[in-house]
Amino acid sequence: MRAARTAYPLKWRIMDALEGIAAAIWPARFRRATPYLMLLPAVLLVGLLVLGLIQIADASLRTLDTTTFQFSDDYSIANFRRALTEPLFLVVAQRSLVAALIVTAVTLVFAFPYAYLMVRTRSPRLRKFLLIALFLPFFIGQVVRAYGWLIILGNQGMVNEALGLIGVAPMRLIYNYPAVLFGLVQYMLPFAVLMLAPALTAIPEELEAAAGSLGANWVRTFIHVVLPLARPGFIGAGVVVLTLSLTDFAVPAILGGGSQDFIANAIYDQFFRTSDQGLGATLALMLVALGSILVGLVFALFGAGTLAMGRSRA
Amino acid sequence: MQEPFRAGASREAEGGREIAVTVRNVGMDFDGIHAVKNASFDLPKGRFLTILGPSGSGKTTLLRMIAGFQTPSSGEIFINGEAVSAVPPHKRSIGMVFQRLALFPHMTAAENVAFPLKMRRRDARTIPERVERYLALVRLGGYGGRRIHELSGGQQQRVAIARALVFEPDLLLLDEPLAALDRKLREEMQLEFRRIQRELGVTTINVTHDQREALVVSDDIVVMDQGEIQQKARPIHTYRQPRNAFVANFIGVTNFIAGTVRSVSEGGDVSILRGALTLAGKIGDPVNPPAEGGKASGAIRAEQIRLAGDAAQLSKLDCVLAGTVIDTIFEGERMVYEVACAAIGDEVIRVFDHDPAAHKQFDIGESVFLGWNARDMLVFR
Numbered sequence: 001m002r003a004a005r006t007a008y009p010l011k012w013r014i015m016d017a018l019e020g021i022a023a024a025i026w027p028a029r030f031r032r033a034t035p036y037l038m039l040l041p042a043v044l045l046v047g048l049l050v051l052g053l054i055q056i057a058d059a060s061l062r063t064l065d066t067t068t069f070q071f072s073d074d075y076s077i078a079n080f081r082r083a084l085t086e087p088l089f090l091v092v093a094q095r096s097l098v099a100a101l102i103v104t105a106v107t108l109v110f111a112f113p114y115a116y117l118m119v120r121t122r123s124p125r126l127r128k129f130l131l132i133a134l135f136l137p138f139f140i141g142q143v144v145r146a147y148g149w150l151i152i153l154g155n156q157g158m159v160n161e162a163l164g165l166i167g168v169a170p171m172r173l174i175y176n177y178p179a180v181l182f183g184l185v186q187y188m189l190p191f192a193v194l195m196l197a198p199a200l201t202a203i204p205e206e207l208e209a210a211a212g213s214l215g216a217n218w219v220r221t222f223i224h225v226v227l228p229l230a231r232p233g234f235i236g237a238g239v240v241v242l243t244l245s246l247t248d249f250a251v252p253a254i255l256g257g258g259s260q261d262f263i264a265n266a267i268y269d270q271f272f273r274t275s276d277q278g279l280g281a282t283l284a285l286m287l288v289a290l291g292s293i294l295v296g297l298v299f300a301l302f303g304a305g306t307l308a309m310g311r312s313r314a
Numbered sequence: 315m316q317e318p319f320r321a322g323a324s325r326e327a328e329g330g331r332e333i334a335v336t337v338r339n340v341g342m343d344f345d346g347i348h349a350v351k352n353a354s355f356d357l358p359k360g361r362f363l364t365i366l367g368p369s370g371s372g373k374t375t376l377l378r379m380i381a382g383f384q385t386p387s388s389g390e391i392f393i394n395g396e397a398v399s400a401v402p403p404h405k406r407s408i409g410m411v412f413q414r415l416a417l418f419p420h421m422t423a424a425e426n427v428a429f430p431l432k433m434r435r436r437d438a439r440t441i442p443e444r445v446e447r448y449l450a451l452v453r454l455g456g457y458g459g460r461r462i463h464e465l466s467g468g469q470q471q472r473v474a475i476a477r478a479l480v481f482e483p484d485l486l487l488l489d490e491p492l493a494a495l496d497r498k499l500r501e502e503m504q505l506e507f508r509r510i511q512r513e514l515g516v517t518t519i520n521v522t523h524d525q526r527e528a529l530v531v532s533d534d535i536v537v538m539d540q541g542e543i544q545q546k547a548r549p550i551h552t553y554r555q556p557r558n559a560f561v562a563n564f565i566g567v568t569n570f571i572a573g574t575v576r577s578v579s580e581g582g583d584v585s586i587l588r589g590a591l592t593l594a595g596k597i598g599d600p601v602n603p604p605a606e607g608g609k610a611s612g613a614i615r616a617e618q619i620r621l622a623g624d625a626a627q628l629s630k631l632d633c634v635l636a637g638t639v640i641d642t643i644f645e646g647e648r649m650v651y652e653v654a655c656a657a658i659g660d661e662v663i664r665v666f667d668h669d670p671a672a673h674k675q676f677d678i679g680e681s682v683f684l685g686w687n688a689r690d691m692l693v694f695r
Contacts, residue, residue, distance in 0.1 A: 206412050207418060209383055212404045213383075213410040224433075
């Protein structure tokens with residue numbers, strides 16, 4: 001009896017039963033449709049998003065009558081003209097874009113050594129520690145983390161107190177651009193590490209040993225072998241960090257204190273403060289366009305990286 | 315600057331040739347496990363040495379220490395008379411062909427071959443000509459522009475060889491690069507390694523578990539087992555005069571018949587007793603000879619045994635045993651018979667028949683006789 005149980009475990013019996021039920025509901029002759037059935041949820045989700053975009057595009061072409069608070073019935077491009085000419089929106093757009101580029105560059109520089117050490121270390125303990133340290137921020141959430149930085153960096157915060165001990169007058173460390181950049185880099189770092197790690201795992205260690213035996217010290221091994229082979233990881237991580245930073249809301253809102261709005265904050269203001277859904281929709285569309293152009297540019301210049309699923313041109 | 319310590323043996327004999335590599339009392343411990351124990355040998359310049367052993371014998375560890383990827387726990391390695399334990403791999407003049415080749419996939423064949431020259435800051439104007447010369451040497455002239463993944467397995471092997479040799483290293487190391495190839499290609503590349511090595515005269519250390527490869531390509535073979543060097547000899551001596559039972563068993567197909575030593579003569583003749591049977595043989599290891607009354611086993615190679623249907627045909631041989639064929643294995647160029655012999659407790663003796671067409675074919679269950687000469691049986695304790 002015992003032998004029979006191990007030879008055909010309970011798990012397999014349950015699987016058999018489930019397969020039987022599945023075969024009754026979805027007979028084998030439907031099999032060719034199965035992949036499409038599985039795609040359905042994703043298609044529905046993306047489809048809904050497209051429907052939303054169409055509605056936003058419709059709203060963006062209607063102007064708000066500020067006396068009646070009614071939207072015009074006829075279409076005009078007045079909202080787009082406003083978005084492109086009013087200095088406020090240009091400042092916001094420029095601020096978001098520059099921040100996204102700086103944050104991407106800094107995050108990639110910081111993430112690489114972390115990912116490299118995590119992948120290459122021989123100590124399972126260190127690897128576990130690095131992984132836990134990486135995932136911990138995910139459990140905390142973006143808003144709580146940004147708020148935490150307010151407490152640490154605030155006028156009466158730990159950092160200013162520590163500076164006071166060595167005789168430095170309190171400094172304003174929050175509600176400015178660097179604070180927002182700092183918060184974003186800190187938020188993006190785990191994403192970048194997680195995108196880089198598989199790309200580094202894919203580089204055989206033997207290649208680094210080979211470069212060494214062929215006369216390259218570690219710096220030149222790094223420049224000529226590791227970096228070029230890690231490129232797909234950099235592209236994948238770069239695209240993710242770039243788009244997430246460009247569209248971020250919470251960090252500029254909390255660490256910027258209203259003075260450092262990004263595009264997402266401006267959109268929020270239009271929808272929920274001034275109730276000009278037309279202008280909000282316009283800004284939203286322009287953000288989508290900006291993001292798409294940036295990602296398209298990266299793909300055109302460097303290829304799709306890890307996002308090409310191994311089917312890159314190289 | 316301290317004068318680098320020079321190995322006393324650097325100009326010593328083995329045909330009076332200069333010694334390229336000296337491994338002296340080298341040991342390597344991993345967490346208390348002795349991967350390599352007290353290994354010593356000299357390798358004269360220009361020779362092709364193969365370290366042969368089963369997996370886990372410490373052969374790769376020894377090679378990696380010579381390459382500089384691992385530091386010996388004890389002992390010292392000398393290259394051209396200089397102690398190298400403190401020298402990192404990129405400062406040693408060593409070309410290495412790796413197990414999985416380790417070609418750079420983001421470079422072309424020519425860029426791979428140019429890499430060591432660039433890293434060694436050779437004159438950029440001379441690099442293209444030199445790369446082309448070495449690609450031609452490995453018979454890949456005109457293939458320089460190909461990407462690595464556009465080349466076949468054999469062509470990739472050739473690029474790896476060219477890359478390891480192009481900067482004219484003092485020493486070439488081969489870390490089982492042929493292990494993954496199919497048999498035909500492997501045998502072709504073995505001869506190719508030997509040709510290139512002879513053409514350039516570069517001192518070479520090859521690591522393999524393939525006894526055939528070791529016999530075919532090498533000037534010398536070091537046999538390793540459980541971290542220890544078992545024997546260092548020329549291929550023909552390794553095969554014909556194995557120093558101990560491990561070497562006899564690892565290389566070739568060898569039958570062992572255990573018994574008690576009855577007598578040992580001055581001239582190296584030994585006779586051992588197995589039940590009612592007396593077997594005559596020669597001392598296998600003069601350093602560690604069998605002692606009278608002690609246990610020993612006689613080793614006889616499968617190809618040194620003759621097989622016949624009646625005993626009269628084997629009358630010229632020193633030892634004849636009766637047995638029954640229990641299995642026949644057809645290997646193409648030869649037939650392998652497994653014969654159970656009653657006189658040694660139905661132990662199975664394997665016999666090669668190299669000429670299946672001319673000889674009588676024996677079937678399973680048939681009674682046969684086995685015979686061999688006393689000088690072909692080596693006795694180890």
